[in-house]
Amino acid sequence: MTVRVQTEDFDAGAEMAAMRRSNPKIGAIASFVGVVRDINEGTQVAQMTLEHYPGMTEKALEQIVAQASTRWDIYDVLVVHRVGTLRPTDQIVLVVVASAHRGDAFQACEFLMDYLKTRAPFWKKETTPEGGRWVEARTADDAAAGRWS
């Protein structure tokens, strides 16, 4: 189980290959990549800056991964979340889950993203033609996280 917060980009294919080769019991790998879009709430987004709470963010991610591990039969999890300035088409977040069968990997991956979005201390600020604006939390994300409780 690995959690990383970094400014550098990541290679999802290389990460999945490394996980796959690490354990011959793995029969399923599910992954999710979050990407910066060029439009949000109808406004063009030139770039976004991601802020986090060093120390607490890593701890919160580890707690979310630990919860997933108790709920599903999974062999390995990788969460990589980028911080700093990103532009449209850049990758923001990677979640990879390995298990024996697909059901556990799919569900744990979705759970991890839902909880990450509502519980891990990250904040996005977008640069738009009207200037900078902080992204507001969405009630849809709370609803998505609420499905798992």
Added chain:
Amino acid sequence: MKPNDVQTSTVEVLYFARLREIFGRDREQVELPGHVHSVAGLTEWLRSRGEPWQRELATGKPVRVAVNQEMAAPDTPVRHGDEVALFPPVTGG
């Protein structure tokens, strides 16, 4: 009177995202009066300093609080030496 009602406590307050910009600082050390023992007490004391704390930390504002890097509730204790972070609802992912 109990000793902890008169002794002041020093806590490190951290601000993130929008709150960091509005308060013009990412952290500050505050000396709290002896009667402040909780998250609710701390935010009330911060509000008593006037604007912009009064407005931004008003009841009903969507402000989250963590004590020593764990999510906290209004009744979570705040003690001498604690690290208390105030921030808006998170928007990562």
